[in-house]
Amino acid sequence: MAHVLQERSRTLKIIKKLLYVFTVPVILFIFWWFLSANNTSPYFPSLQSILAAFPETWFKGGLSSRIVVDGFASIGRLTTGYVLAALVAIALGAAIGLNTKVRAFCEPTLELFRAIPGPVLVPIISLFMGIGDSMKIAVVLLGCLWPILLNTIEGVRSVDSVMVDTAKSYRFTSFGTILRVVIPGASPQIFAGLRQGLSVGIILMVISEMFAATNGLGFSIIQFQRNFALPEMWTGIIVLGLLGLAASQVLQLVEGRTLAWYQGMRDSARNS
């Protein structure tokens, strides 16, 4: 009897949760659908026509469809630049953060580079690399680098020095100490940097493609806008939104896995 009741309350809980997740989005969708249905403004086409244009625009043509060609071009540039930036920033950040003198030497220069808004990198890097893929990857890399780097330095600096000394007295090599003690200890802060870096990275990917490209999501959207293909342009905005959502979900998944110990520690500290 108790078992059945428990089961029922669990199902109720799930239903309640699903209701919470879907009610507002569904209401917004319905509002958009009906409010835009008789819209005469060309800039806000009806949701119906946007959805109707979607398959034609993105999925037509199998392997040569837009979603495959442009989607992969964009995702490839973003991932390559972002992952390279993360690796470089974490390695450099650990090296800089561990030494007070080096940190003092680098910090103002790094702060200046971080403060330069990423998009101005596009014309500079295209001077050196032309307007090919390597330019776009370099823009993403150099834009994401600074938030991750500065957060890593900050995180490494705040790692408990007792832990580092303990690792030393257990004869960890300095490389082992960095890999097993310093970087894990700094990882909550590193992830804060990774999150900031990801949103900058997506912005830079789109902008570098709008600036000069022959494919990619940013290029497609700007192309639709120039041709006044408005429902298609709206589908592009939706695709970019979905890409941003997917990227942040993937990062959240990685963060949840990597920082499970930290979340647990914080929860137990709060409950005690």
Add this chain to the structure above:
Amino acid sequence: MSISTTTAQRTRPGGLGQQRQRSQRIAFAAKGQNVVLGLCGLATLAVVVQFLAPLGIVRAQDLPPTTVILGQLASLLADPLLWQAIYDTVYVWALGLLIATAAGAILGLLIGSSERARNALGSTIEFLRPIPSVALIPLVVLLFGPAYESALILVIYASFWQVLIQTIYGVIDVDPVVADTARSYRFTRIGIIRHVVLPTALPFIMTGFRLASSVALVLTVTAQMMIGTPGIGQAITTAESAGNTPKMYALVLVTGFLGVLVNILARYIEKRLLSWHMSFRKEVEL
């Protein structure tokens, strides 16, 4: 930690002042040394850039020597057009940031204080937040063209979410016992928000504000470059298409300085508003 130091200090009341003075002097000397080292870092960068082109490592038209860039910067500083561009940039940045912060903080306080609202709106916020604001560029181009409203919308969209999310986190962080105590002392709803929720959430709101202030500058410059709203970003694209690389680099440096100023300003405001807060008091004690 802090308790043990205060008891230790209390047992030796005579040495306390001297001790603090000495540790302050040491901290001051270390800070001076750090400033010198930092300036050395910047100088190294300047020297390296100075000799890259003459040594043939890069072409002078791609990266002119430091002296050329700084000379261009000096003559730009005498140009009223640059100051107009800076004014346009700062105007859009500040207005957008102000609107986004106010809206984000107020909505965040409202949504955060009700668990039901939080649950109901969570999925929508999680969906809308990661949409890159640059995706809206084609739309604002059509709606406003190269007017400052275009930039403003991008800035507000990008900064709003930063403040909103942080504010909601801050409200969740409120100690339920404190909130219940306030309620049993018959604080009104507004009184609870003013005296309990806001002080707890303020550090979070300020973190959101700090993140938003740099994102806002990025989006301001982006709009100027991509849409052509007047400002430094637009001047950069003009200099680039005219092939005037020294001017382009000088303008990029200006955006960098502006960014540094924005960061310093945000940290200053944060410090002023949170001087009573633990995390800042501790720094002062050291």
